Amino acid sequence: MSANAPAAVYLRGGDAVSAAGRGRVALADACLALSTTPAQVRFSSLGREIELPYFRALDAGAAADAVLLQVARTALDDAQLSAARRRRIGLFVGSSSGGIHHHERAYAEAYANNAEALPIHRPDQSRLATWLHQQLHLDGPSYTIATACSSAANALLYASWMLREGRLDDALVVGVEIENRLSQQGFFSMMLATRASSRPFDLQRDGIVLGECAAALVLSREAPTAQPAWRILGGATLCDTTHPTNPSADQIAATLRDALADSAIPAARIGAIKAHGTGTRANDLAEGLGMRECFGPSLPPFTSIKPVLGHTLGACGVLETLAFTACLDRGSVPVTRGYEQPDPEIGAQPLTATRAWSGGPVLLNYFGFGGNNCALVLDRER
């Protein structure tokens, strides 16, 4: 590292509830054993009955807010901060759908009793952040970032910059996406949801499988007391104006290069990549070509974990960072579930077998509608 290397930002604690179950261990188990199974959701569209796979995280009837609070509390406990530092921690929430599940349930109940009922009362996209802030008795600032599927990744990135610049000592970064009909039906309308399974980078890929989760990571300027010590070295977020929903290879490559530059890490040192890997035609093609453009013939091994956890939309930044580092702590880069046939247009293949990982910086990609490309670089100190 250069003399001007930025201050270290550590992952100091974390927890998640996802289709894999609860916690880091469950995430690593699921990603390495490919053990999750999606549920099926049904709805009507233009007179047809539609059935789509969906990776549920919550038991039927579970209160999503209570689960989110438990996850945030466990992540804070895991970080072992002093009471004073815990109080003044900065809160960053990233979510694609925000609190739409609340509005949807409230409206469905109200509409069942009164056909004149209004959708959405007291709109507030920071409701989850405000509620968590109150429940956790925090004094620090709170932020709600909304950049579609890169929301929580941007929340991680901006939180890490706040720590790096000395504006905060610690940050609690939360990614949350709770099941709602609007997202399920919206992706179906856009013809981006597969009725089968997600197969990122495969020639026959035909869409995403959504999932829900509540995930939290505590970032700190101080290394965790327990092993291992993951650091966020840096990252980048850039706007891609090619198309509102289809990223371009060039802008993805620019984002990856910026992330490496921000982290002061040469491309050749990257040991593995967690791709965004949604399983849509457009995303995977642009991402594959963008990675090739950035890394040239020495493209590091890459994988997508969305076929195991589902695409948790705006929350995937936190969930997949937690899951990927948990896998690496087991010494393995997980295989990309469902990948069988190479796509010659992409010209690169994700891992078809679990690969041993022996250390070195890793790159994590996250992209969102509205041309929001984000990339993070992490490394394990010990």
Add this chain to the structure above:
Amino acid sequence: MNAEPLRLAAVSAHERILDDAPQDLRAELLDMTGQAFRRINRFIELAVYGALRCGREAGGVGDDTALYLASEAPMLADCVRALRGVIAEARPPTPFEFMNISGNMAGFYIAQHLRMRGPQLAVHRNSASLECALELLQLQSARHRRALLGYVEEGVWPLAEQRLRLGLPATAELSESSHWFYLDADCAAPLGLIDPIERCSTLEQAQRALADAPAQWRVAIGHRCSRADIDALRAVRRDAQALDADATYSTATTAARLIGFLLLDSAPGLLQVNHSGDGGYYLLRVRRA
């Protein structure tokens, strides 16, 4: 932390009290750009309209410009329509209806039109979202020397329904607006300088900051402060301006106040205290260059 003040190079303000029919912003956009904007919602129209006007005021923006868009309740009309479709009409949202409720879609269209490739972030918050966006923007200001910062409030029709939704009296006037700021670290003659945003944990700290503001400065209280906050802050500065309780309902008061100060006021500085919505207070300081 980059402690340099942000240099305000240009601003634009669009604000309109709502009546029964929306203003035809697409026609305005067509006039401005010669390009037909289709398949975008009201929020995006307002954002693009304001940002393009600000870009013109600035004489163009650089392609490395970052974009930060703050709002309290973005894309509300489309969210309402989509929820009504899914729940009441058993109809999935249309692709554009769904796509356009993505938090940062307005920023996409702005960046596309102005050919910007810097970071693009939407900051949604029920209180002090402009202050929050400024805080995040300052983090990146050393790297991206130019930024467009906007605050957009969307009109949602029918107005009677919107008043019910917001818990407002049936006679309340509603507004929509699009306020934009172009910040350029290399601007030689800025309209004003924005100091790093400061956050106080307690009302006492906010009172001290207000008491310490130079006597010639304009001092103001943000619209998220409670009646009790206003009384406490006025106890230390009697001249602190607060929103008139009978004024038109607007969440854009901080943005409007900032632009009003820059363009219409002669005071050497402005300090606004606003409640952060999470127990603290934001201090926004703007000075003449």
